Amino acid sequence: MVLVLVMFSTLLIAIIAINFMMDQYRDFNETFKNAILKNYKQQLKFHVESIASLIDSYTQSVKNKKVSSSIEKNVRYIIHHASYDKQDGYFFVFNLKGTVIAHGADPALEGKNLIDLRGPTGVFVIQEIIAAAKNGTGFVTYEWTKPSDNKNVYKKLSYVTLIKNTPWFVGAGIYIDEVDQFVAKQRAKQAAALWGLILQFIIFSFSLMVFSIAVSIYFSARISQPIIYISRLAKRIAQGDYDARVEIVSNDELGDLASSFNLMAENIAKKIRELMEGEHYIRFLLESVADGLVVTDDDNEILQVNSAAVRIFEATERELLGSNITLWFPGNDKLNHHGEKIANYEITRIRKDGAECRLMVAVSSAVESGGMIRRVIYLIKDITEQYQLKTKVEQMNNLKKYFPTQIVEKLIEGDTRVTMAYDRKKVTIFFSDLAGFTDLSDSMEAEEVTAILRDYFTHMSNIVYKYSGTLDKFIGDAVMVFFGAPTSNGVQQDAVNCIKMALEMQEKLIELNKSWKLASTLKMRIGINTGYVTVGNFGSDIRLEYTIIGTPVNVASRLEHACPAGGVLISHDTAQYVKDYFVLAEQEPVQLKGIHHPVSVFQVVNEKK
Known part of the structure; x- marks a missing residue:
């Protein structure tokens, strides 16, 4: 009877232990799945x-x-x-x-x-x-x-x-x-291992019952103490001591029972080891994260790192584990994060080679229901390339204020071969100025004149860039632009883009006059010509300027002076390229200064619908 009671107590303890293990792994899988999804979201x-x-x-x-x-x-x-x-x-x-x-x-x-x-x-x-x-x-x-x-x-x-x-x-x-698939596979392995463990317990318990009944009839007095001893060992196994073994050497049934118990204990330990191998897949998930991942306790002592973090910190895993994470972010005390919400910090770190490294660090805490922080997770993203890209774009925007956009883009892309080279290209040249601005500026304060010109040039420059023109220079209140160099959309399309730009500038000036509320309304004169020019970098060894020179440039400038205020005056050469796109009004030929023959000119009325 004593052995039967021992057998039942062993079976009960085994069932309780297995049920507890099943609950723990169920909770563990769900918690880890949520943690993975949370990490993906972060x-x-x-x-x-x-x-x-x-x-x-x-x-x-x-x-x-x-x-x-x-x-x-x-x-x-x-x-x-x-x-x-x-x-x-x-x-x-x-x-x-x-x-x-x-x-x-x-x-x-x-x-x-x-x-x-x-x-x-x-x-x-x-x-x-x-x-x-x-x-x-x-x-x-x-x-x-x-x-x-x-x-x-x-x-x-x-x-x-x-x-x-x-x-x-x-x-x-x-x-x-992949998260559901991976967790499902681990759950299936755990379930199979646990059910195998239950089956072994059932078989062993049934065998133990039969054996105990038979032995209790003949040897109850002899074996009661060893059975109690085995029962205690079974409780130790249920409590997690999977290395516990029966130390009984005998050639009788008691010896067989001890051997069977040890075999069961060995199988239990084997199954537990298989289940614990699940920790390896946790490590696998850590390594699957492309960014650095560091786990610390509430005292900032590093408990786990992945290879990405090792690479970012330029240290070995042994050097990182057990150290305080603040040592790897000198001068950044704000990382001492203990809140439940995710906190993001952008941090600068100096690499061993002296280069500056930009890091984005997301910090979140694993908080128990009682409010106690068990773990702090640091997700570390190396954003050096993104920061360099942002800096590169800012540099490009700053340089565009002083140089043609196309030249700036070549320089930013690494094409630094800027020489005093020249080329002959057919381009469309644009000149404009503000009629009456000089007289108006004499009656205004310098600050007011500067503010109006800045506003005017800003809007005109945006329109130039919209149509891919090359902004050559500002001369007082005048603007010089050309199309067809250093890049071209074709001579005809360059001319069409130039005319569209000119018409949009006139419309924009009407809007600006309403906002400026000046004593007299400003109007723009525009002259446009198309022809072959010399284009390239002109200047000295110390200072170069990308521009164009040639007679067509002078003609465009003279057309601007001959143009009535508020109009767009173009040459015959330009008109041949744009006549299918715009309504043109032919004017009387004009004699331009420095040009030995009258020049045929056209007034641009509007764009054809």
């Missing part, structure tokens, strides 16, 4: 908001949500050159009506409206993404095919955020079906 949000912050620097000057073509061009440049997840991840920009503004993976989609695009399950994916964007930011989960498998659908997670001052939003997405 990474995705970090990437998108980093790009959004960069784009915001260009859209901060946008008024009434009307984005200029130059800003849109810069946004496309950023989206086309930005990536994540080892260059596999891309970004996209839509407006709230569903039109693609920029697409990092498929630029051919740009300009298309995808508002009615359905996913494989019939869901209007773009409409759901727009609904999230209208809230400012948001995550959207939907099903989509993969580029490598267009027959099946997979779960995908996207995050979007609005771009300041625009009707646009930027976003990106990642597939998350």
Whole structure:
């Protein structure tokens, strides 16, 4: 009877232990799944908001949500050159009506409206993404095919955020079906191991019952103490001591029982070891994160790191583990984060080679229900390349204030071979000035004159860049622009672009006069000519200027002087290229200073509809 009681107590303890282990692994799998998804969301949000912050620097000057073509061009440049997840991840920009503004993976989609695009399950994916964007930011989960498998659908997670001052939003997405698959496989392995363990317990317990009943009839007095001893060992195993073994050496049934118990204990230990191998997949997940991942305790002592973090800190894993994380961010005490919310910091770190490294660090705490912090997780993103890209764009924008856009882009791209080279090209030349501005400026304060000219030149420059003209120089209140160098869209298209630019400038000046409220209205005279000129870098070894020279330049300048205020006067050579696009009024030939023969001229009336 004593042995039977021992057997039942062993079986009960085993059932309780296995049930406890099942609950623990169930909770562990769910918690870890949520942690992985949370980490994916944090990474995705970090990437998108980093790009959004960069784009915001260009859209901060946008008024009434009307984005200029130059800003849109810069946004496309950023989206086309930005990536994540080892260059596999891309970004996209839509407006709230569903039109693609920029697409990092498929630029051919740009300009298309995808508002009615359905996913494989019939869901209007773009409409759901727009609904999230209208809230400012948001995550959207939907099903989509993969580029490598267009027959099946997979779960995908996207995050979007609005771009300041625009009707646009930027976003990106990642597939998350691998999370469910991986966790399901681990759950299946755990379940199989646990059920195998239960079966062994059942078989062993049944065998023990039969054996105990038989032995208790004959040897109850002899074996009661060893059975109690084995029962205690079984309790130790249930409590986690899987190395406990029976130390009984005998050739009788008691010896067989001891051997069977030890065999059971060995099998239990083996199964437990297999289950504990699940920790390896945790390590695998840590290494699957492309960015640096560091886990510390509440005292900032590093407990876990992945290889990306080792690479970022330029240290070995042994050097990192056990050290205080603040030692690896000298002078950045703000990383001592103990809140429940995610905190993001941009930090500068100096590498061993002396180079500056820009890092974005997201810090979040794993808080228990009682409010105690168990772990602090640091997600570290090396944004040095993004920062350099932002700096590069800022440099380009600054240089564009002083040099032609095309020249600046070549210099920024690394083409530094600027020499005193010349070329003969057919270009269209534009000259303009403000009629009566000199007399008006004499009656105004210098500050007022400067403010008006700055406003005027800013708007005129934006129009020049809109039509891809080369802004040569400002001369007082005059502007010189040419089309066809250093890049050309063809002589005819260059001429058409120049005329369109001139008409838009006249319209813009009408608007500016309303805002300036001057004593007299300013009007612009414009002269345009087309011809072969010498183009290149002129000057000395110390200072060069990219410009054009030749008789066609002088003709364009003289046409501007001959033009009535508020008009656009073009030469016969230019008219031959644009007559199919604009309404022209032929004027009497004019005798221009420095030109030995009368010049045929035309007044541009408007653009043909």
